[in-house]
Amino acid sequence: MRLPKRLQRKRAETNNARLVVVGLRNPGPDYQGTRHNVGYEVVTKVAERAGVDLGRAPSRVPAQVAILPSCVLAAPVTFMNDSGRAVRAVLDYWKVSPADMLVVHDDIDLAFGRLRLQVGGGSGGHNGIRSIDRHLGTTDYSRLKLGVGRPPGSMDPAAYVLQRFSKAERAEVDLVVEEAADVVETWFTDRARAQEMAAHRGRDA
DSSP states (O other), X not given: OOOOHHHHHHHHHHHHOOEEEEEOOOOSGGGTTBGGGHHHHHHHHHHHHTTOOOEEOOTTOOEEEEEXXXXXXXXXXXXXXXXXHHHHHHHHHXXXXXXXXXXXXXXXXXXXXXXXXXXXXXXXXXXXXXXXXXXXXXXXXXXXXXXXXXXXXXOXXXXXXXXXXXXXXXXXXXXXXXXXXXXXXXXXXXXXHHHHHHHHTTOOO
16 A cells, blocks of 8 residues: 555655754753753754754654754753653664764853864763763763853852853854854764864864
């Protein structure tokens, strides 16, 4: 029996996915624009450039997704400390290995405005990364870190990352998000070049 075109397209989208890019966040308007959600902003920017929107995933996948040729963009609808459950579901549904996944997230140990692309490494205290490591049982996946800087004084880092960027910071963050989206798009086809691009961002001339 021939499948309807809608189901043929759905099957093709499922079978053709070879890469996954995840932007970490806390869902909901209360967290929009916060430091912890900057990874989500990058994935949203990549989707926007491709002319697609993040939308509802299959019912067993707790994420919003957008399908690009050979790639799934995803944003968990779980809270940050439960990101691993969403990521595991995305990888399982589209049958993608962790080695072919890029997770985009904030990093307080990286200077504000800097980017770093690496494979593996520790969580650095990031609850989203810690959850992903636990659910996958491996750290063998790529990570694009966006530096949001250290909290001032004795401020609790957990409170700091839930704050929105200041007006002065926002202009710079918008530029960082654009350049991080460039890195993601390059990562699709040339991971070594993407790593070089990320390392160059924010260096003194």
